[in-house]
């Protein structure tokens with residue numbers, strides 16, 4: 416007996432798949448509204464695509480192995496390096512800015528917990544070839560519009576936006592050294608989850624003194640574009656470093672999305688390649704992990720494909736979003752609604768039923784019939800269980816009269832309809 420799927424992997428029964436497909440449909444619909452084209456890449460990639468560019472965290476979570484040809488390969492844990500390679504390979508030919516989206520299944524060997532599995536599907540939307548902050552604003556707006564399309568409002572979800580350049584400038588301007596930055600970023604990232612003393616200890620280990628530590632904690636607490644701008648005004652290059660963030664926040668305001676957006680410098684993001692604006696979307700209760708995350712990564716295509724192209728994008732998984740949807744509304748009905756269930760009264764009616772089924776299916780009408788000789792009662796039971804709206808009953812008398820009995824399975828009412836009509840899918 417092979418009892419269960421692997422930990423962190425899902426069997427998708429029809430209702431679950433219908434639910435997932437409804438998520439995909441909304442993702443595709445919003446991506447279309449934003450003028451994005453869909454692409455895909457291979458689920459298995461050369462290991463080195465991830466080991467150098469994505470950063471420690473994701474590398475530790477790789478499903479990596481050697482294939483039968485001795486190549487080191489990995490199941491894709493994220494889509495961004497594949498996208499960078501694909502765009503890099505055709506960089507000249509593609510019209511910029513490129514707006515592409517994809518819904519890959521991704522694999523990460525994570526500790527399984529709420530909102531975290533070992534496989535998930537992730538909508539990726541990326542804009543490539545545009546360095547200006549309106550591209551960043553466009554993608555943050557898209558994440559919000561996706562949530563709006565699912566029926567969520569600003570009391571349900573919030574986009575938290577930061578900029579690594581702002582963090583760098585504030586921290587370097589306050590006396591931290593370049594070498595201390597990664598640790599300061601780590602502490603800022605954890606500042607809402609880990610007690611202050613533990614964080615202070617992490618800082619002191621890399622030689623960040625009391626005064627600088629206080630600055631790190633103050634930076635982590637900045638929560639508006641005004642306070643961030645005021646802090647930036649006090650350090651060298653501050654004004655320039657804050658320009659993108661200011662433009663993004665203003666643009667989102669112009670789009671009428673301010674209520675959904677907060678400046679929050681504790682958003683640092685785990686992946687190594689981000690270079691500027693970074694953002695994450697959370698449920699307001701902050702009970703779940705990030706619904707989506709992304710940011711600007713202007714150097715990745717150069718590192719992977721040797722072409723200079725600025726990029727910004729995000730990934731939104733189906734797991735956290737699915738939990739949020741399940742919490743707030745009912746699950747989606749499984750599709751596969753039948754238009755009619757064909758009932759053969761006796762053995763000699765089976766051939767006419769097969770013929771009728773073939774003809775109706777050719778016309779795009781969804782029909783099913785019993786795959787073995789069964790009493791009418793059994794056939795009608797199956798028809799009801801399948802959710803068919805009607806049964807079309809064919810017996811010797813009906814065939815002689817060139818009619819079928821069409822029975823409405825909701826009301827139980829039935830009537831005779833000419834076979835010539837039924838064959839065309841007209842059931843009344």
Ligand code: HAM
Pocket residue numbers: 492493494495523525530531532533534535537539540541686705706707708709710712727728729730731732733734735736
């Ligand atoms: P990420 O933050 O690693 O970013 O993942 C984005 C989203 O995918 C998360 O916010 C979460 O919803 C979902 N996710 C990630 N890991 C899991 C998991 N183990 N189980 C369930 N859901 C998960 C990226 O992957 C970037 N490549 C996104 C990006 C695209 N940046 C620029 N373009």
